[in-house]
Amino acid sequence: MAFRSRITGTGGFAPPRVVTNDEMAKIVDTNDQWIQERSGIKTRRLVDFEGAMSTGDMAEQAAKAALERAGITALDLDLIIVGTVTPDMRVPSCACIVQQRLGAKNAAAFDVLAACAGSMFALSVADKFIRTGTAKRILVIGGETLSVITNWTDRGTCVLFGDAAGAFVVEAAPEDGPGLVDTAIYSDGNTWQHLYIPAGGSKQPLTPQLLAERKDRLIMNGREVYKIAVRSLVDAAEKILAKNGLTAADVGLVVAHQANLRIIEAVAQRVDIPLDRFVINIDRYGNTSSASALITFDEAARDGRMKPGTNVLMLAIGAGMCWAAALYRA
Numbered sequence: 001m002a003f004r005s006r007i008t009g010t011g012g013f014a015p016p017r018v019v020t021n022d023e024m025a026k027i028v029d030t031n032d033q034w035i036q037e038r039s040g041i042k043t044r045r046l047v048d049f050e051g052a053m054s055t056g057d058m059a060e061q062a063a064k065a066a067l068e069r070a071g072i073t074a075l076d077l078d079l080i081i082v083g084t085v086t087p088d089m090r091v092p093s094c095a096c097i098v099q100q101r102l103g104a105k106n107a108a109a110f111d112v113l114a115a116c117a118g119s120m121f122a123l124s125v126a127d128k129f130i131r132t133g134t135a136k137r138i139l140v141i142g143g144e145t146l147s148v149i150t151n152w153t154d155r156g157t158c159v160l161f162g163d164a165a166g167a168f169v170v171e172a173a174p175e176d177g178p179g180l181v182d183t184a185i186y187s188d189g190n191t192w193q194h195l196y197i198p199a200g201g202s203k204q205p206l207t208p209q210l211l212a213e214r215k216d217r218l219i220m221n222g223r224e225v226y227k228i229a230v231r232s233l234v235d236a237a238e239k240i241l242a243k244n245g246l247t248a249a250d251v252g253l254v255v256a257h258q259a260n261l262r263i264i265e266a267v268a269q270r271v272d273i274p275l276d277r278f279v280i281n282i283d284r285y286g287n288t289s290s291a292s293a294l295i296t297f298d299e300a301a302r303d304g305r306m307k308p309g310t311n312v313l314m315l316a317i318g319a320g321m322c323w324a325a326a327l328y329r330a
């Protein structure tokens, strides 16, 4: 029997502390108008201070909500895949931390690193396990504490990011019912230098000097990332629709990584899908990296926008650069 991956439960968690643009203006030379005009962000949610709440802590909360909505327990899980660039520790994986917290002792657990596209890469991997019959119930998580890798003296990046975690329970379901129709993942390693963290890996192990120079923090060429994001997401959207015999008119809802409202608007215009079909929450959360697509899907799943039969187009892009598309029939 052929299987399809059905998302049977979703969950999202963001730390309680809401940080406004006016508060950001006390940290760096910026203002509410600039941030809103260039990114669409009004507030973001941040862990209280570094170390107060970890990616694993947030992932645990999102996962518990997703398991409850799916009506299964952690013991039912075969696999846990976490997309993150901010695991609790360098070793072990965040997925193993989550496994312990949930008591998911029957699952294998590992992380994938595709930055802001990490959860969509994880979803694509999960889909392959389901389709091959290797796993029946998988927890897919995107969790990120970007505030711990943000350079809080760089106004060009720090105003954009937020902390959060999202989770999906993905279960094997009949091929002809609701579920993931297709996924596609892409990377272009020639573009990595537009978004990266120079130190803290094997190439440049941390030293006091590198820490003082904030080389353990994100560096971004915003203009290049913007151009690559629009071009890549449009291409991925067009390819996955064409491959599955659909047109833009068939798409009822778009769940895209919330990197920047202007990127979303440009993609909407070029793919020719009205902006009101895009689920938007960047105004409240900022760019939460791998959590973004999952908390956005979760929001739409819970507020009734995801009606049965809706074709949902999912899109994400992140450092690498890596990008992904998925088609989901609700």
Ligand SMILES: CC(C)(COP(=O)(O)OP(=O)(O)OC[C@H]1O[C@@H](n2cnc3c(N)ncnc32)[C@H](O)[C@@H]1OP(=O)(O)O)[C@@H](O)C(=O)NCCC(=O)NCCS
Binding pocket: 029, 030, 031, 034, 035, 038, 039, 116, 155, 156, 157, 159, 220, 221, 222, 223, 225, 226, 229, 259, 260, 263, 287, 317, 318, 319
């Ligand atoms: C980062 C981004 C919002 C910047 O917008 P932009 O229109 O490209 O702006 P620029 O970087 O050209 O900067 C324009 C001016 O604003 C200034 N500026 C940058 N950040 C600022 C801030 N937070 N507040 C006020 N001014 C700021 C710059 O210094 C520059 O000033 P100058 O003209 O005097 O040199 C935009 O490039 C972007 O969204 N890129 C994609 C980022 C992204 O999505 N990354 C994650 C991918 S997963």
